[in-house]
Amino acid sequence: MRLKNLSLACLALLASACSPPSPPASTQQEAVASAAGVTKPDEASLADGGFEFPAIPPIMVPSLVGSGPAQKQLEASMQALIDPVAGISVRPANCATDGGLVNESGFTNVDAAGNLRRIGKEGVFEVASDGSGLAVTDEDVVQVNPDGSGRIVNGAGTFEVKADGSGTYVGEFGHIALDGKGGGSWVGDFGSIENHGDGSGRWVGEEGSIEVRADGSGRWIGGPEGIAENRGDGTGTVGAVAREVRMAPLPPLPPAGRFPPLDKFRPSGAPCGFVVTLSDKVLFDFDKAQVRADAGKVLDVLATALGKVPGSAMEIRGHTDAKGSDDYNQDLSERRALAVVAALRQRGVAQDASARGYGESQPVAPNTVDGRDNPGGRQLNRRVEIFVRT
Template sequence: MFLTACGSSSSNSKKKSSSSTTASKSADDKFIVSGYKLGVIPEIPIPEIKGLGLVESTDAKITLDMTKSLSSVEGITVTPVRIKNGQVTSGSATVQTGEDGEGQYSDDEKSVQTDGSGAGQYTDGTVTIQRAPDGSGQYSDTKNKITMQVISDGSGQFNNEKDGISLQVTSTGEGSYKNEEKDQSITVVGDKAIYKHGDIVIMNNGDGTGSYTDSSKSLIIKNDGQGIATITLGSETKKVKADPLDAYGKLPKLKVVPAIPAVEANSIKITLDAGVLFDVDKYNIRKDAQKVLNDLAGILKKADIKSFQIDGHTDSDASEAHNQTLSENRANSVKKYLASQGVSATITTKGYGESKPIATNKTAAGKQKNRRVEITIPTV
């Protein structure tokens, strides 16, 4: 009788413990930023300026304007790319005019003066380029409402009036960035960075301390830089362990002025931060992420896209084998969801694990960039 009673008590204890853990986890959910662990302040994103060496095809089935419902979402970027012989070229690429292309040329449409190295002047009525040998100069595109002034050290100004994007940056990475479409701004002064996105404000003081505020949810997270985060939700407060914040990686410097006019894209690449779709280390699509994929499904069906590629990528945390499997599962989850929404195109998926990083894995911000799903869609 004693042994039987003891066994029953142990069993009940385990059930209570399991139930208590589940209840505790559920209670903690309201204190968590979606896609992050309890007490973690999201990294301030490092903005990207689309390269000027690539433009959309006039025959594109899917255009950047058609994808504004996606690109306006924080954590999603949409970029025209050119794919040829398996190589993907984004807007940062330039095309040379020839080894000994120095001289002058003009006709009814364009005028070119070059020293053969990409420096010189160019105008075609829409695009005007003035470029020095060191890559500094000015760029203007009246059709796409883009202007850029660049100094050789990467400092300068960029303005894309059409997309509401502007960047002013010094040689040390200080300055300001604004994206009106995403209601997003970043200001960097010294080591301190301030990020605003709608009701959300993130502050990184550069010394491990910082804060996250979401006024719409009355949620505040403060990191003391000493291993503790204090979370306040309305009148409730709790303290949890949290690593100090990584220092912000500064604003991006401007790339050199393009040497020649843009080449034409033949595809579009949609990059989604993993946190937009998935919880940490999971591959099931969150319910609040379904709208993003519903919008994408509608775009794909309207454009009658016949085939496209979905690639999964991770950071270097965990083992290579784990990351490889996670990247494959995430790509397949997106494929299955799109198919469930009536997308009949042939969808190819591939997981790359941690093998194709686009940023350093030594910082939290870099890891966030590397945790992504890329969808490449032929547009012509």
């Protein structure tokens, strides 16, 4: 089914698409007419007067995208947000599996256990280290529990999924309920289907009422004969005035499926330290790599704070906006990173720190908007980051 990109995720779900099959009208068996104790009809009579039980359609199990749509909102929300007025900010650092810094702003809060909380224009996200959590966006509400159960709500419908595979869906394709044990029901434009999970079931819809029992017997009301009764023992009757015939027992209904577990959230990296970001206005004159004299007080406070972090590795990272050539910006970012390392070493810290320039390759804001210069965005991109690994 579709859930808005399920269309929460299907907290999403719930956000990817699934479509129900149209109820088929194929047959499950062919009745062989013959009168009990009377002469058997010939083959021509069977072809002309025979009838077919329509097959009861299987109950759809929609594809779940789980946290997918909300995950995208979560990733979009984790763009670096730096205050150009204050000129300095601190955020948690996330690292990829190779230990490298993930270039994005952190959640509002990351605790020691790796539980993340983020509040922004994209929504509210509370994600545990095991991938379970809650996301509330303008499109989805996604709740994923540690056992894969949860709830997804959006404009396309609502999913309630339990760990045992049972659950419900209510949306554009109707109402689907699964018990996780092979039974379930589906009510939609085509009518209603019941699967009892033991081989029996019922479909009431465009073909009339078709019932299949676990012992191979069944009944069809509304077909070409008006009514057909299958006893499940090789005999049955057809017609409003019952006519005895031979009938093969009806095959059992296959079990209904189960709802799959919901996809969990994927936190972007693991907490690995913090990043101090300094606007270039705090440290440098325009297009210069020499630390300004009036930046000394900021560096004194910063050095004192960094000196209280024991056993940490540190990388000073220079960044520029996109004005000028790539080579020029790369060189400027490297010289600025080296200047900050030197200033911190003069203050007794960062003795083992490395310095690296990234030029204009890692912007945190657009340098242009609709083809026009974006001074505010460029200001955010001109920065020095101090990545402290803890």
